[in-house]
Amino acid sequence: MIVEKSIFFYTSPVFVKLSDKEVKLRKGTIRLRDFQYELLKRFLERNSLDVILLNAPTGAGKTLSLLIPFLANVEDKWMYHGSVGIYPSRELARDQMISIFNLLIELGASPVDIRELYEDLKDLSGDELEIVNEYVRALEVELDDSGYIPVILLYVTSESLNRLRGVISRHKQNITSNKELLKYLRGKVAGKAFRIIFTVPEYPYLLATDVYQDFHRAGIWLYAVLKELGRFLKTVENNDEGSLRKWFRELEVNIDRKRLFEEYYTSREFTENLADIFLLFRAPVFFDEFHLYSGFSLASFISLLYIFMYEKGIGKIVISSATPVKTILVRGKETTKRNYKREKRKDFLELVRRLAERMGYIVREISSNTSSTPRKDFVQIRKKTLIRIIPVSLRGKYVTGAPAFGTLQRYVPEVLKETDWLDRYRRMGRSMILVDRVASVLEIKDTVEKLAGEKALPVCSVKVLFHGDKQQLKTSKIGIRETKLIVGNMAIAFGVDIKGMDLGVVVAKDHLSALQKIGRYGRGEGKDIAEIYLPVPFSKYREVEGLLKKIEGKEIPYNSTGNNKRSHNLDFVTLLKKLYPRGSPDVLVRQGVGVFKAIFPAWVYTLTNIIRERSEIREQLHTAKRVEDVKYIHYFVVLLEEIEKFFEIDKLERKLRKFMRNRVYLTPVGLYNLYSYRNIAGVPIKKYSRNKEILEEVLDLVTAGRNIPLIYMHGEFWVDESRKPYEYTMLWLGVDKADIEYIKSLLGKLDNKILTLRFLVEVFGGGVHLLQGRRKVCRITRLLDNMHLWNIPILLLYAGNSKKRRIIEYLSAIASMIPIYVLEYDNEQGELLGGIYLL
Structure with missing residues (x-):
């Protein structure tokens, strides 16, 4: 209830400074804001490699930044073939596509029927065209002097590719997979126009690392690459020329055409095919709403950023945010004779700056100039x-x-x-x-x-x-x-x-x-x-x-x-x-699994490109004496060095190798799931509609458990329609008192290890229940009937001390953690034993 009369006050309007720069098209003129003009200046320097940290308040016009490469073409010459916007959510990517389309229309661009541009699509029906236009939009922009620039907007997510494939495969019979569709889009649709891609991080991340394929086959490839990473880390740890030259010779032999599939379960042709598709994303990159990245997705961001930095042809990388600092918590080095490690707050962008500079980029910072009062050459945004x-x-x-x-x-x-x-x-x-x-x-x-x-x-x-x-x-x-x-x-x-x-x-x-x-x-x-x-x-x-x-x-x-x-x-x-409470600094990225997710994809990218350029790299390996002598290996070591410095990890190579050897126990599909950019612990949840049709939606299991009353029938989760359609509740595991000592022993042995959910269920046995609030859903052994749960990777934590208990309680409230309690009378929670973090 409200206990005091409300207090009110006003916030001033916000005005952002305009520049004196206007970009003219035939039917429209756009006057750039000051930070947009500064961005354009950087893009007009085509030959410089830049990482640009852009800070501007909500509504200031960061969306238009995606058009800056296009405007650079208008100003000078054809300098860029496109731009790529990477967003933290599908909803935002879709919204930005609509915003950019509307902005181009305001500037005088003319929508074009895509059937007129592409011979393959000329027979699309009206309904098919409507579906295609949701994800692919074509325009022509008339320039001030003469001529037109064709522009294609592409929205790339799993949903959009599935629906596009359903339409285009009716007219192009050879398109039977999303990979083939992406290759078609790159070559036929976007190849002859200025392309603007709107996507989420997963697609460039998977395509650049040879992982966009069948889950099981991808997992086998990842295990082979993981094994090679272990050998390389051991070599770096030894720190002697003899060990390094021996590893160079072994790699030279392993990437021989006859040994390649035997060692890595891939081929140069396959890597070249995916590299060709990745060209769709090989354009200046804009990471939008960077302040929203957190947890393990922030760790994966390190690898994705490294990949784009290595692709020097991209030239410009813009990281935009409404806040100038991204705080994470670092454990720090040992500071006392008791080996106490003091935790400290650090700005994640410090790592971005240092890595960029070591990889040959100039780091530039651009901020908007704002005012709370009307001023000359300022425009209101709030x-x-x-x-x-x-x-x-x-x-x-x-x-x-x-x-x-x-x-x-x-x-x-x-x-x-x-x-x-x-x-x-x-x-x-x-x-x-x-x-x-x-x-x-x-x-x-x-x-x-x-x-x-x-x-x-x-x-x-x-x-x-x-x-x-x-x-x-x-x-x-x-x-x-x-x-x-x-x-x-x-x-x-x-x-x-x-x-x-x-x-x-x-x-x-x-x-x-x-x-x-x-x-x-x-x-x-x-x-x-x-x-x-x-x-x-x-x-x-x-x-x-x-x-x-x-x-x-x-x-x-x-x-x-x-x-x-x-x-x-x-x-x-x-x-x-x-x-409000101070936003908790991100702690997950500094954990062992976070560091692994920051480094492993960069290594997969490294080995993928070594295989793709096998002939050239084998010559380098044959004579190499230092990591600097081998393309791709040199900068991967730079990444290791900068992560070690930033996170203040002593002997990173040794600790990472031990983590991989002693803590990762996964099936190939489980490893693929762990490799994914962010948490993918989704399971189908079903219910009957009013017409008695079955509705199904794949949801994060923890999110569903916190908000929807669930029952478990015939190996599937269903909405419990005998209850209200929503609940304030949570999922937890309850251990029968007769099994407490057995479960504690298992938790102690498996603490901090990464397992599949299926393995955990099998070793826990029938004395553990899945509960929602104070209501039993099922014994966890029944979850073995649900194949969607088998290969979900989990991080198991044992609440062996007060600090671990606080961490588990905290993560159970804000993240994908399912706590484990002793099951008391009337389904009450007793002693906290541990928790499983769904990765």
Whole structure:
């Protein structure tokens, strides 16, 4: 319940500086903002290798950065053949494609029927064309002097490739796989135009490392490469010329045409084929919303960045973020005679800078110039905003500290009822409510529909199970832009631009996610005022009450602009850091598995290219005495050195080799899953529709377990339709008391090891149950009937001390961790024994 009257204040509008640079096309002119012009200057220096760290607030125009290589072509000559935008989510990649398409139309580009451009596609039906246009769009841009530049926009994800293949294979019978489709798209569709690719990290990551193939075959290839990495690390660890020359000779023999398949289960032709497809992504690269990368995906980012850096033909790599620092926690070197390792916070971008410089790149930093007041040559990007701080009294266990912000989500329905939100919605006509959990999205949707008397659009990771296939069409970004009332979570907070969305309610777990969500409101120009309700736990409100009362009714800058003339120095972004828990520094990337995921893909890329260029590399290996003498090996050692320095790991080669030998126990498919860019622990969840049709959706098991009531029937997970369709709950493993000592012994032996879920189930046996809340789902031995679970890699942790227990409890709350407890009477949780992290 709300226990105090809300405190309100205003944030100033935000203006960003324009440059004096205009780029002219035949039918339109674009005046660049200052940071966009600085970016263009760098791209006009075609022969320089640049890693550009771009920092600009939400709404400043980072999206247009993807067009900078195109604008460089317009300004000078044909310098670039395309650009590649890599985004942390499919939703954001799709939204950016739509934004760039609309921007090109505003600049006078003309849409082109793709059937007129490509002979192979001339017979597409109207329905087929509609599907193709969702993922491939063609335009012609008329230049100011003369002529046209054809432009192709490509949206590349597993979903888009599957649907495109379904259409194009009807007209091109040789396209029977996504790999063949990608080769066709590279050669036929994008080969004769300026291409702009919108994708997620997985595709360039898998294509560059020879892993885009059948899972089992890819896993066998990865095991062979892993074995070679172990031999190489041992050689580097020995640190003598004799060992190195011996390894060079062995590798020279192994990549001989007759030995190649026997040693590595691949061929030069196969690697050349994938390298040809990778050319689709061989263009200037833009990593957008970098501040949203975390955990093991941040570790994988190191390898992907290394791959793009090595591909020198790319030339420019832009890493854009709304925040200038990416903090992670590093354990540090031994500092006392007790071998205590002090933890320290470090900026991840420090590693990016050092690696880039060692690989021959110039690191440049570009930031936008902003103001909180109207000024000459500044354009408005954010409206003045009324912020209402709502203190909420929480009940139960988690009412203080960081956990209170998770509990707070369950009180949003009360906030909506007890404030004037409904009156404001009726006056303003649109509203969006952003939370974190799927269950909260669905509960709040029910509440607002009853209050407003109209339908709300829920946007979250669960679509088909709750709404059927038709809802997926509604939640396309065009639908979101038109909808009046939206309830969502981070699935919609990833950079989606919804003009005219000026009324919101935001609940967030830390200041960074709060900033990300608040950035969805009040975008663009105008004198009208946006309004945002920020519920906070009463315990946190009391901590900052004095500060809030000093600014009550006043206006503060949205962010620090350097030209603040007010009586106080507080800006809104700084206030959010005081109002919300400090975002926890990333700890997973520094763990053994995190370091492995940062290095292993770079080694796979290295060996892939050695095989592809076998003839040239064998000559180098024959005479080589140092790592610097062999192409690809030299820079891989540079990567090892920089990771060792940044993470302050003594004897990295030895520790990594021991990790690979003693901690990784996986099937080939399990190793493939571990290799994947991010967590892929998805399983099919089923339910019956109203028409008694079976609906199925693949969901992260932990996410489903936290939000959806589950039952297990006939080897499959189903929604328990005897209960409410959503729940605030969690999955956990309960150990029968008769098996406690046996399970503890196993946990001690398997602590910190990476196994398949199937192996764990087999060794745990029938004395362990899967529970959801206080409800038993099944004995875990029954999970052996579900093939989708067999090869999920897991990291097993034993709660052998208080520090390990805290880590397991923390990861169980925020990550893909399933804790293991003693099963007490009435299905209560007893002693914490350990946890399994689904990789």
